Amino acid sequence: MSTPTPDQTLPEGAFLQGLQSLRAACSNCNLRELCLPVGLSADEMQRVDELVRTRRQVLRGEHLFRTGDAFHSLVAVRTGFFKTKVLLADGREQVTGFHMAGEVIGLDGIGNERHTCDAVALEDSEVCVLPYGRLAGLSREVEALHRRLHQIMSSEIVREHGVMLLLGSxxxxxxxxxxxxxxxxxxxxxxxxxxxxxxxxxxxxxxxxxxxxxxxxxxxxxxxxxxxxxxxxxxxxxxxxxxxxxxxxxxxx
Amino acid sequence: MSTPTPDQTLPEGAFLQGLQSLRAACSNCNLRELCLPVGLSADEMQRVDELVRTRRQVLRGEHLFRTGDAFHSLVAVRTGFFKTKVLLADGREQVTGFHMAGEVIGLDGIGNERHTCDAVALEDSEVCVLPYGRLAGLSREVEALHRRLHQIMSSEIVREHGVMLLLGSxxxxxxxxxxxxxxxxxxxxxxxxxxxxxxxxxxxxxxxxxxxxxxxxxxxxxxxxxxxxxxxxxxxxxxxxxxxxxxxxxxxx
DNA sequence: CGGCAGATTGAAGTCCATCAAACGTCGTGG
DNA sequence: CCACGACGTTTGATGGACTTCAATCTGCCG
Missing domain, CATH: 1.10.10.10 (Winged helix-like DNA-binding domain superfamily/Winged helix DNA-binding domain)
Incomplete structure (x- = not known):
């Protein structure tokens, strides 16, 4: 296995810590039937491989991102378990979701380029970093990826409707x-x-x-x-x- | 004003009822700073005009769509006021949002091609019909539209986080x-x-x-x-x- | 004017929060 | 190895916030 070349377009800082030397790729990932590449052909999946080069290890208790952080990337959970939470001015917090293998985190950041919630690992975890700019670019070329991104966001909206039903009724x-x-x-x-x-x-x-x-x-x-x-x-x-x-x-x- | 040509790609059925003979267009809509075309240039907005041809009147109490309906189009509120709600098996219902001029409804349907909630007009309203297939197609050509669609969905996710905070805390x-x-x-x-x-x-x-x-x-x-x-x-x-x-x-x- | 849907207000009851204590488990260090 | 402490969990007792049930009121529309 060759030494990995750090992806030049990746954000500096937090996301580069804990960089894995494993070669990340959807094509040979056992989560591909659940995760981002659902609905993509083998060819299309290989194009996604090009931008899903980075994996990051996140230890139990560590933040993946925090409210206010600049948004650069979506993140797909590979192993482990996360919670996301939002905070009220007086310190009260609301957990908005629990996230496991194959699920995509960070969609909240797309809208205004900043994260609006915290994501914390509840056990030692590994995630695939999906640089959003490149993902968006590729999704304009690969229709199946475009559809899949919309689908992921829509499903998150539907999931949250279910939580609202639970909390309200x-x-x-x-x-x-x-x-x-x-x-x-x-x-x-x-x-x-x-x-x-x-x-x-x-x-x-x-x-x-x-x-x-x-x-x-x-x-x-x-x-x-x-x-x-x-x-x-x-x-x-x-x-x-x-x-x-x-x-x-x-x-x- | 010439007789409008019905758009051949529009879904048949419910959405054609109440069709307005007004020529819909974002370019001369006073909501363009709030609604779908935020961030689009004049040229880009004209391309959106091509597919936002249909307006629909929805009377107070009428459903815009129901849980289980096939999903064809997003809908932008032009005038009036809507609620969306989800239902529990035993009849309890949870209102998931109130929606006013410039806001886009129906994002829940993208994921699995069916609506997962009901949208009801709380007063006589008018909406612009945004055929999703054509919108998605155009968004692959017009990057600003692509970004805007992602932004709208992301903002909806953030909004729902806020509701979860409200309901839970x-x-x-x-x-x-x-x-x-x-x-x-x-x-x-x-x-x-x-x-x-x-x-x-x-x-x-x-x-x-x-x-x-x-x-x-x-x-x-x-x-x-x-x-x-x-x-x-x-x-x-x-x-x-x-x-x-x-x-x-x-x-x- | 009469009827009705929606809104307000009061009284009683229920569910959940709060406060408090005890227990089990795990990791650490004596 | 065991003692200890920290943390998380369970369980009990009490109180409070919201629900439920009910009566009344208001404005609107036929």
Missing amino acids: MRAGERVVAFLLNLSRRLAMRGYSERDLHLRMTREELGSYLGVKLETVSRALSKLQADGLLEVSRRNVRLLDLPALRALLAKSE | MRAGERVVAFLLNLSRRLAMRGYSERDLHLRMTREELGSYLGVKLETVSRALSKLQADGLLEVSRRNVRLLDLPALRALLAKSE
């Missing part, structure tokens, strides 16, 4: 179930068990995402366990009765 | 103030008073958006009136002390 117990089923589905899509979940976030972070306090999350989980629908042990959750859990959402009372 | 009174200030700012951007607001939605719709019950909205408004910060009379709100209202959010307690 569900009670605490329902929110927890909705979260678990969503996580279960995303794990299943990646070939993991849909029953055995390992939560990567604290009860407090989960509570923030769900708009309730950490004690409420804990109580809701205990209640579901008492009802025989799942087993909880710290951050490990086993879903014992998926149909019943789904029914809790589909038909509330 | 604020108390009822703060939510109402945040909503009023947001509306005030958007009206001011359009040349209207930032103090005199006319709410276009019922207390119930506003409560749904804010994740509280209609009575709670009503009480919060009454409280703000009692505190001398505003005057309410049915759907008319006059903000009497904007700095104090802003301070309520900037520094809670």
